[in-house]
Amino acid sequence: MPAPAELADRLARHGQEHVLRFWDELSDDQRQRLAGQLDAIDLDEIAALYAGDVDQPDWEAAARRAEPPRAMRLADRQSGQGGGLGVTREEAEKRGKAALDAGKVGVLLVAGGQGSRLGFEKPKGMYPIGPVSAATLLQIHLEKAVALAERHGVGVPVYLMTSPVTHDDTVEFLAEHDRFGLAEDDLFIFRQGTMPAVDKETGKLLLADKGELFLSPDGHGGTVAALATYKSGTSGKSGTSGKSEMAGRPGGENAVEHMKRRGIECLYYLQVDNPLIPIGDKELIGYHLATDSELTSVAVAKETPDEKLGNFVMLDGKLCVIEYSDFPAEVAAQTDEGGGLRFWAGSIAVHVFGVAFLERMLALKDALPFHIAKKKVPHLGADGEPVDPSEPNALKFERFIFDLLPQAENPIVVEYAEEEIFAPLKNAPGAPKDTAEYVQRFLVNQHRGWLQAAGVELPADTPVEISPLWALDAEGVLERAARGPIAVDGPTYLR
Known part of the structure; x- marks a missing residue:
């Protein structure tokens, strides 16, 4: 049975018809799966990314003209002074508490990673990290949301983003444990999208199997699109990707619709691997609200110039993050008048987002640029045999959530001590x-x-x-x- 003519023609126009070479060997279910994956891919976008037609900033050049960020430093927080933001700790805590009491705060928890690097072949959120209890990462985070709700007398919804490889296991695990005490309407699980990898020499799509593309999560920046595309009540397994799996059942709501129904105005964002985070911290939320910030970020002070943390900087009056791998060593080593690092502010992936800001970003097709990385990607060769490369052979495309910073109004950075907020399991x-x-x-x-x-x-x-x-x-x-x-x-x- 030949592939559908429309599908074959579309692939041929982009030089990608090779992905159908095993079509005749596939079952009807496998054909449907592959067709669904291909239907979800924007082949024009993939071609433009491969050709370099999508703007990729020269981050090294940008770093050389950057300035340190506007920030609330740790010493000012601890002394109770207003510091660089003009807001005292007492004022911030009062504003944050009022928002929590009013039920205006939700939690955005990113849990798309596997524990493979830990020798744990399950979603990382299921890793037993409790030093005495062996409580899992997910248990610790969700119980914090339950405790926060009890303290403030109002539900604190958790928006939990999985990936195609972690979704089913995570859903099953949380159902087995009765959501660790969260009310049913206080846990909204949604799945991020994926992007295909392409051969770095030819731009050809890679196959993971005869009836399956090699797909990987589209980065934590994919959170933004997934908030609006994934519907509650989506049925079926998560093996397929893209539009077909995001459709949901009639009557389902997406995460943004859920937030609006619940009156959520800001989201406390974190990643599942860091159990130290004070979820819903009223002080951080208060700085966010008191400064009319659309996006507030936590920083820790870098101990060394080459520490592997993204760098918060100001570029042309805009707050940005430049990854450590793109930050020239001589710039990272610059010192200030006091002898400390001039670029001290390391990003730890903890933010507070205004929901209205995220809605505005959803209306922009290119709100988040793609980052391109060279990776080793196992795949199926032209002869149908597995290929396990020893060197990077493919390009992967990801979006990063911190790239929203330049588009936010009044973005701010707040410094915390590492021991109070940052101990990621990696x-x-x-x-x-x-x-x-x-x-x-x-x-x-x-x-x-x-x-x-x-x-x-x-x-x-x-x-x-x-x-x-x-x-x-x-x-x-x-x-x-x-x-x-x-x-x-x-x-x-x-x-």
């Missing part, structure tokens, strides 16, 4: 940082610090873990301590 044991042991040490230190600040006596070097349902933060621990003594005489999980 590496297998043996790496110098960002391993499970590293993250667990940060969690234990944070929780021990909260308890000691509340006057609780702790045995030396004893692991203690606090469930968000027992106390959300240092303030919650103080409230617990005021009710009666807290005993810790060995490894303890307070829940």
